[in-house]
Amino acid sequence: MKQFTRREALKLTAAGGLVAGGSLAMPGIVRAASYPTRPINVIVPFATGGYNDRLSRAFAPYLEKELGQPLVIINKPGAGTQLGHTYALQQPNDGYTILCTSASPYIPLTVLLQQAPYKNEDFWMINLPSRDYTLAATSSDSSIKDFKQVIDMLKKDPSSLSIGVQPASADYANMVLTMQAVGIDPTKLRVVTYDGGGPARNATAGAQVDVGFVGGEGFIPLKTKIKPLAIYAAETVSWFPEAPLISASGIKTDMVEGSQRGWAVSAKLKAEAPDVYKTIENAVSKASQDPKAVEALKLQDLATTWYGPEASNKAFLDNAAKMARYVDLLKS
Amino acid sequence: MIDFPAFYDALGIMATSAGSWGWIVPGLIVGLVFSAVPGVSITMAMAIVLPMSLYMDFFSAIVFLTSVYTGAGFGGSVPAILMNIPGSPSSYATTFDGYAMSKKGQHNEALGYALFASTICGILGYVLLLFVVEPLAGIVLKIGPVEMFAVAIWGMLLLGSLGSKYVTRGLLAAAFGVLLGTVGMNTAGFIRGTMGLPVLLDGISPIPAMIGLLAAGQLLTLAGKDYILDAEEARSVSVKKILAGCWGTMKYPGVLIRGSIIGIIIGAVPGVGSSVGNLIAYAETKRTSKDSASFGKGNPKGVIAAESAVASAEGGSMATMLALGIPGGGATAILLAAFMMHNIVPGPSFIETQKPMVYAIILNNIVQAIVLLVVGIGFIYVASNVVKVRTRYILPAILVIATLGTYAVDGSPSGPITLFIFSLIGFALVRYEYPVAAVVVGILLGRMLETEFLRSYQLSAGNPLYILQRPGAMAIVGIMLLSLAMTAWGKRKQAKQEAEEEAAMQALHREELATAGKH
Structure with missing residues (x-):
């Protein structure tokens, strides 16, 4: 350079x-x-x-x-x-x-x-x-309606949904903290790892994985291809106001800022x-x-x-x- | 399909922003020159000019950057053909037959073939893009890890058969290459083989490694000679021969179309880019050709196949970027940044609301491909003179340029150090008759193989039947198995019933080659 x-x-x-x-x-x-x-x-x-x-x-x-x-x-x-x-x-x-x-x-x-x-x-x-904050999202044509449904499905069978996430990231920590908070064993989940936010977002938008946990900001250009399920922020995020806060799903979890x-x-x-x-x-x-x-x-x-x-x-x-x-x- | 009112508006944009046309030629030259320097990739060339484009208006900036992209797509093939050293990974497959042609004194023709294949398929890629920019984007997102893994295997399989005296050494070399390709932090966050060096966390930098491996053997071979080409009369630079090569490209429409389709699809897949496309296109063309035995010995079809995939990958990569806002490779990541620096965010809404602009960009790229034909001939003419220079002047120059180039990749000594270490490895491989090509392919594909396999495993929770839910992957595996079976069947037939006929055909080829190779 x-x-x-x-x-x-x-x-x-x-x-x-x-x-x-x-x-x-x-x-x-x-x-x-x-x-x-x-x-x-x-x-x-x-x-x-x-x-x-x-x-x-x-x-x-x-x-x-x-x-x-x-x-x-x-x-x-x-x-x-x-x-x-x-x-x-x-x-x-x-x-x-x-x-x-x-x-x-x-x-x-x-x-x-x-x-x-x-x-x-x-x-x-x-x-x-x-x-930036972790956003849990699914593809826009997915049958998943909201974050509560994700948790219910995973409670019943932790391998029922695949989860796309970047390992060693704030997103990963948030995902595991949520699972622990609702009593799901994170080791039983079907986690697919991506070495970067971009690939994880593409996989989410293309329904390669059922739910993706990725930094939300990068999703803005792909907004029409995804459905936001929960954003890990304390209050409504100005650049993604339609994303429901994680607290709205009734889950009490500690979180890390993205x-x-x-x-x-x-x-x-x-x-x-x-x-x-x-x-x-x-x-x-x-x-x-x-x-x-x-x-x-x-x-x-x-x-x-x-x-x-x-x-x-x-x-x-x-x-x-x-x-x-x-x-x-x-x-x- | 084409939205005609938007198309006319696009013509309007092209006509009214005449000033931007002036950026085509400088852009092409920058792209050609940078990518012809061993060690400087397309991405690198674009990263260098990105800050300059900030001072231009939007359309000019995009014209300039895409011109660099177009030029760089071809520039790498010049050192690949003339010196057997690819300028960047995407022109690796061009060396196989391109350099073989040069050795036969057909460097003018080889460069002509490469240039015309590059131009035609560049245009073909963009014309297709004009029609399918939206549906293609939808398909690209549906390509998942299983499909990608199948593609990576495809690349490995067909290249493993690249001429090697000993099968075992070929396999060992490929395995070594794959291992080298997986050094660093993998997609699941595990760190392997970095020896505690932070620079290795992102893996071995493929460009210096590739140049080190290939250049070591090549430069030593050249050092023993006075000139790159032995025969004095072959050291000519002739526009006539270049044009003959250009024209000759038209004789192989099948190769061009196959290369383009492979290039567009692979180029459109985010994160793969043209460095895989050229390998698969080359291998596929070789496998399906009747005269597959002459590949690697100077068959123009090899050059055409490789270059057509590289050029058309540009269109594919642009489709993903425009329609989804996702970069297909490093070069489009830079383009994306340029868009955003001009306050434009590509993506689904951009395509809907700014269709004329999208068309104008695509049309301008078609114009660039045509201009490349002229600029390219001039560039080839100048660059070809390298065959007239004594190797004692060329070799030190190449060494210095390659070292500087690899230093430039990330501005740290890690590039030249990688180059040096891999030169030693390359030298050892050549010395003990291990195929260097297999190691290079391993390095280029190793990471993709591992990453996609791991993701497929994670996604399927280890259930191999998962592939039944992925029709795309099944189709790829199916075609691959079919092609393997056909090759195997062909070989058996050849051994049993048609031994004689095959032998006769081989003899004919040898004769042809001998005549062609006669000076």
């Missing part, structure tokens, strides 16, 4: 030069004395084209405006984000490296299951605007260079609330909601703790 970033860098430097020039002339932009003086790298631990990649590219122009320097998007995919996250932490703590990542579930997952060489606390969340995506830096940066960190935080905050950014991202179904570092870190660490508690479920 070296070539790619160079080209990108050239392009952005050209565009960014103008922005930088403009920003010098504009007073009132909050900046630490000597930061930033050169382009800033945004590490995306996924390949081009994924949610985080799109989020970073769509958001970059607005963040550039606030920071006064161009952003260079660097895709570092591989090993379930472990390579990209490790790479980001290896960079100097000078504020020239920002992460745009799916903090949950990937950081805790790589820590719990892949012995990644970092801890959850090594990362500091600036803002996690995008939240994805928490957004902007992060290394925790060391905040501790060692608080001024630089504050500049980044302010820039992300302002850009997130820039009406133009909000409008542009909304068109692409990307989130900009500003929760702030406190709420974001709490949400991230709470969910990570929950995942650690259910680590045996994740191990499948």
